[in-house]
Amino acid sequence: MDLWVIQRNLIEELLNINNYQTFSFYLHGHKNQVKKITRKDWLNDCQNNLDCILPNHQEVIVIGHSLGGVLGINLALNNQPYIKKIILIDPSIEYLVNKNGELKILASLKQLIKAIKQIDKKQKEPKPAKLPISAFREFKELLKEERNSIYELNCPILILQGEDDYIVSTKKIKEIYEELDNENKELMIIPRANHWWIREELNKETSEKILSFIKK
Numbered sequence: 001m002d003l004w005v006i007q008r009n010l011i012e013e014l015l016n017i018n019n020y021q022t023f024s025f026y027l028h029g030h031k032n033q034v035k036k037i038t039r040k041d042w043l044n045d046c047q048n049n050l051d052c053i054l055p056n057h058q059e060v061i062v063i064g065h066s067l068g069g070v071l072g073i074n075l076a077l078n079n080q081p082y083i084k085k086i087i088l089i090d091p092s093i094e095y096l097v098n099k100n101g102e103l104k105i106l107a108s109l110k111q112l113i114k115a116i117k118q119i120d121k122k123q124k125e126p127k128p129a130k131l132p133i134s135a136f137r138e139f140k141e142l143l144k145e146e147r148n149s150i151y152e153l154n155c156p157i158l159i160l161q162g163e164d165d166y167i168v169s170t171k172k173i174k175e176i177y178e179e180l181d182n183e184n185k186e187l188m189i190i191p192r193a194n195h196w197w198i199r200e201e202l203n204k205e206t207s208e209k210i211l212s213f214i215k216k
Contacts, residue, residue: 010202011063011089011210018211021057025049027068029135037135039142042067046075050082058082061214065089065198066168067139073149085156087210090165090195093147094172150176156184158213160206162193186213 012022028041050060060082064072069091076083150157157180161173170189177187188209190197 010198010200011087014202014207014210015214020214023049023053027071037138039138039145042071042138042142043074046071047078050075050079054082059084061085061087063087063089064091066092066195067142069093070143070146070149073153074146076155077149077152080154083155085158085214086153087158087160087213088150089160089198090162090168091150091159091173092143092168093150093176094169151180153180153182156186156213156216157182158186158188158210160188160190160209162190162195162197164192165195167195 012024015022025045028045029037053060060079062072062076062083063086064070066089069088070093072086072088073091073093076086159173159177161168161170163170174187174189177185186209188206190203190206
């Protein structure tokens with residue numbers, strides 16, 4: 001079974017050390033700067049990369065962080081015969097401060113400032129390319145379209161959520177988790193962790209949780 005990672009992070013390193021084969025890639029515009037990005041580009045990135053490995057790997061576990069989590073849900077729903085499990089890391093199903101998919105500008109700016117202050121300058125992952133403003137609009141539209149998709153997932157789900165995440169509301173993630181009609185769901189809140197905790201150090205408890213979920 002392969003672990004298919006939408007965004008590179010320390011979890012991929014953990015899996016490689018434990019002899020799991022992984023495959024990861026950058027989303028459109030996240031490495032090389034482009035003038036225009038659409039949500040279709042991101043969705044196609046996921047499907048095209050999955051198609052590349054399916055001829056040789058018929059059982060896949062998808063791991064996605066933030067936007068990657070939302071895209072991973074979409075991918076799992078569209079490829080149910082092949083996606084066996086999904087791990088969502090601070091998935092941006094609900095982000096900053098919004099109501100019914102509509103962003104509350106002033107309140108969100110306050111949250112964003114708090115989140116920026118949390119960024120560790122020593123992060124292992126290089127900074128992504130600067131995204132055009134159109135990318136944020138596409139991000140908003142994608143989330144509107146996919147905000148209820150998680151409720152349709154039938155495969156086992158593990159959600160890893162930073163306790164101090166100012167981008168994705170921990171409170172909202174807990175509410176969504178409780179609403180999931182899925183017998184094979186798990187949620188772990190990472191103490192004192194921000195939105196970018198996967199670029200820092202994985203503690204023993206989190207590492208064990210990930211590996212036990214995969215092995216089940």
